[in-house]
Amino acid sequence: MPDVVVVGAGPAGLATAHTLARAGCAVRVLEAADAVGGRMRTLRADGCLIDTGAEMLPSAAGYPATWRLISAFGLDADPDAVPRVRGALAVWRGGRARPHAGRPLGLLTGAGLPPGARLDLLRFQTRLNRMRDLDPDHPERAPLGMATVADLVRRYHPDLRDYLVQPIAAGFFGWDLDHAAAGPFAAHLKASGSTGGWRTYRDGMDTLTRALAARLDVVTGYPVTRVSTTPGGVRLDSPAAPSSRARRCWPYPLPWRPRCAPTPRRTSGPSPPPAATPRCSASPWSWTGPWPPPVCGGGSPPSSRPRRTR
Template identity: 35%
Template sequence: MSVTRPTTPVTRVTPDVLVIGAGLAGLACAHDLLASGLRVDVLEASDGVGGRMRSDRVDGFVIDRGFQVFNTSYPQAKRRLALRDLRLRPFTPGVLVHTDQGRVHLADPTRAPRTVGGLLRGGPAAPRDLLALAALSARDMLGPVRPLKRAEDHTTRTAVAAAGISEEFADLFFRPFLSGVFLEDELETSSRVFHLVWRSMLRGTLCLPSDGIGDVPAQLADALPADTVRFESPVDRLTDDGVLLADGGESAAGVVVVATGPEPAVRLLPGLDMPPYRVVTTYFHTAPASPLAEPTLLTDTRLRFLNSCVLSEVVPGYAPAGSSLIATSVLGEDTGGRERALREALAETYGTDTAGWDLVTARTIHDALPAMPPPQPLTRSSRVGPGRYVCGDHRTTGSVQGALASGARAAREILRDLGR
């Protein structure tokens, strides 16, 4: 869950670096700078850490701010986090795809080899598609990562076709599954990003922390000195000497790092090159009985939603005893009548009556993920001017790994520029 700390008065020493924003990138940057002996203050506009990666309690349910998962294979996460303390609970290694002919279970054959026979014997996937998928997965999973980063960049659809996968299988599996990963439903994301994300999924496990996704940034914050993060301290603008706070106060520092979301970053750093961001809305329903007795992602070939999941099957503690919590994400805003149409689609895809489901809440995230069409740079410098730096997933790739790596790069460049 997200950490909040009392704002008790402390005697502050002028920091060497001010980091604006206590999301993953800002926390990683602050940690590395502190570890190198610099004095760092983190200014956070809200009452807790995490940015988009926070969890709330609503009527006894754990509600993450949008549907999110944690991948155990991310190098930055393995380096910075005590994964055991997160008490991770895994999803099924595969997806359940709803088609016009019914539901199809597509499992990772390296972890569920018994499922391959069913797919070959009259299943929805042609043998040549399964062979092509196996070859693509083996290359991405077992080969060196450098060729994936340096390959010519195309769209994901082009990369899937180049691997020998038919358009029919791409629309059965890749398009609905990756729409929930990249928050776009045309397979237009950079092929470099696709291969790296596919590699990470094959090498790791998709999980949820037992107390909510907000436990990830909370653990990062707990590793900082207690007075490092100053909550409810929104920044109005940067100054020659540091920053001017929204309440009229000033904070001085020779170096300022902007580690906020896209809108405040552009406001604080006019002219900053910022990609467009994907908007996603997640509806959280509760039901008296679980509509799917397994911790599996459900996708839809008709793309009426990005994905759906019974969260309480993944982590029972996400719902009070005797209730189930179902999270379903769609592209765009929460508009009138959309929840009713979604409920009808869920009744069909889950094969159950949803009339008795109750809507706990809906969460719209306007800056959920940066768009990553080709050509997509995998990392960009954090320097934007003398003593001015920026970090966040918009400088790398839209992922936990990308956000943490961007914060780490900003710290390295600051230390290098300071001769440290």
């Protein structure tokens, strides 16, 4: 029986499982689809790669955790494996693509925006640069309260919203400007910087998720339909198979940092690369987040700190 089951083999679930495995847990990942990747999945047909969702990733300043994993797995050892996107973003307007959107050159060439909107783009960028506490890892700290992305850009030229912000928010995150929170958007935009530095994966946007999955125990075609707490741990039901069991099932992102005994108990496949921040403690499990942690299945939180049992 695994110590922890992670539901979902998208980038977040696999990164969580990797962290837990590095901390010494026996982890199993259950994925409903028939392949890993989630919204970063890539289909392969007739020699073509078809990214079904995500298509680009910003530089390390924008996605520090992703780039730590990319480096840890050596995915960037080949300089062509995570290349810059030539031309980066273009704005579709008047029947053709206008390149250089979101980079300094675009302010000169226009990049599909009239002069008033370009001026407002500069004003918007200056405002973001001056804003403190814009941290993609802590978007809740952004000083934007309950503002939506639509609120954030309302004061500017409407073309900025319609031809730049809306396509970025919808294309990158699947967000609706009237409902998406401004904080995460502003934090990501500021950290991501010029689109001239944005990259993609030569071998498909699922490159990192495939690398993670290759080192983990992942079961695909396994939709979890119910998670319930049991005296011995957690039970997961699926029409795909008889119920699975685990000692713990945690939602992600983990609200605490797992620590573990120094020697991993179980690994499968090739040895994973060193964790970015291995932290060990004498006790098998402890966490730095608020107590009690949330538990799956709506059950009561455990009355004492859980111990990993064998």
